[in-house]
Amino acid sequence: MNTDEKNRNIYLVGLMGAGKTTIGRALAKRLAYIFVDSDHEIAARTGVSLPTIFEIEGEEGFRKREAMVIADLASRRGQVVATGGGAVLRPENRDTLSSSGFVIYLNVPLQTLCERTRHDKNRPLLQVNDPLQKLRELHQQRDHLYRSIANVVLAGSRITVQSVLNLLIKEGGVSWKR
Numbered sequence: 251m252n253t254d255e256k257n258r259n260i261y262l263v264g265l266m267g268a269g270k271t272t273i274g275r276a277l278a279k280r281l282a283y284i285f286v287d288s289d290h291e292i293a294a295r296t297g298v299s300l301p302t303i304f305e306i307e308g309e310e311g312f313r314k315r316e317a318m319v320i321a322d323l324a325s326r327r328g329q330v331v332a333t334g335g336g337a338v339l340r341p342e343n344r345d346t347l348s349s350s351g352f353v354i355y356l357n358v359p360l361q362t363l364c365e366r367t368r369h370d371k372n373r374p375l376l377q378v379n380d381p382l383q384k385l386r387e388l389h390q391q392r393d394h395l396y397r398s399i400a401n402v403v404l405a406g407s408r409i410t411v412q413s414v415l416n417l418l419i420k421e422g423g424v425s426w427k428r
């Protein structure tokens with residue numbers, strides 16, 4: 251990774267419940283980077299919750315908003331960005347993410363994802379009879395997309411901020427001189 255690339259953004263990708271928001275916020279604090287969550291940004295711009303956007307505009311409407319937010323965020327630097335789990339679905343988002351920063355794929359076992367998201371009503375795609383089966387399908391559809399843009403893949407049910415930091419330093423994904 252050359253010098254120009256060094257203080258670009260750090261993006262977290264992966265399925266719902268992988269810890270993108272939680273790890274991203276803590277990571278930004280440790281690095282003194284700005285933290286942005288693309289879902290929070292969409293909610294802030296629209297003034298309504300994600301379930302309401304899904305209800306009114308459908309998933310397609312949400313994906314359009316998500317693409318606009320990702321394009322805007324990518325034009326700035328020095329941020330840790332927690333993306334939504336489906337951000338990788340659009341090819342233009344994949345191009346934007348991989349060309350504007352260092353991408354970390356948090357690959358967490360499906361059973362863990364299911365346990366972590368079980369009581370949360372804010373994820374419209376998981377409000378189904380069998381959320382584990384839904385997560386299985388999403389993993390099948392998306393795993394290769396996450397991998398296609400990931401600079402590093404972290405796997406397991408016990409990913410910590412420290413393990414992400416260690417990997418970032420090892421792989422040259424972060425510059426201490428900002």
Ligand SMILES: Nc1ncnc2c1ncn2[C@@H]1O[C@H](COP(=O)(O)OP(=O)(O)O)[C@@H](O)[C@H]1O
Binds near residue numbers: 268407
């Ligand atoms: N590394 C982790 N270890 C244990 N629990 C976690 C971890 N990361 C996230 N969680 C928990 O899992 C839930 C979902 O995390 P979240 O950060 O919202 O995931 P995502 O943004 O990837 O959907 C939260 O309740 C959070 O506290």
Ligand SMILES: O=C(O)C1=C[C@@H](OP(=O)(O)O)[C@@H](O)[C@H](O)C1
Binds near residue numbers: 266270289334
């Ligand atoms: O995987 C997905 O398609 C989605 C993931 C969610 O974000 P998290 O991955 O942060 O839960 C949110 O963007 C929306 O509910 C759709």
Ligand SMILES: [Mg+2]
Binds near residue numbers: 272
């Ligand atoms: Mg999140």
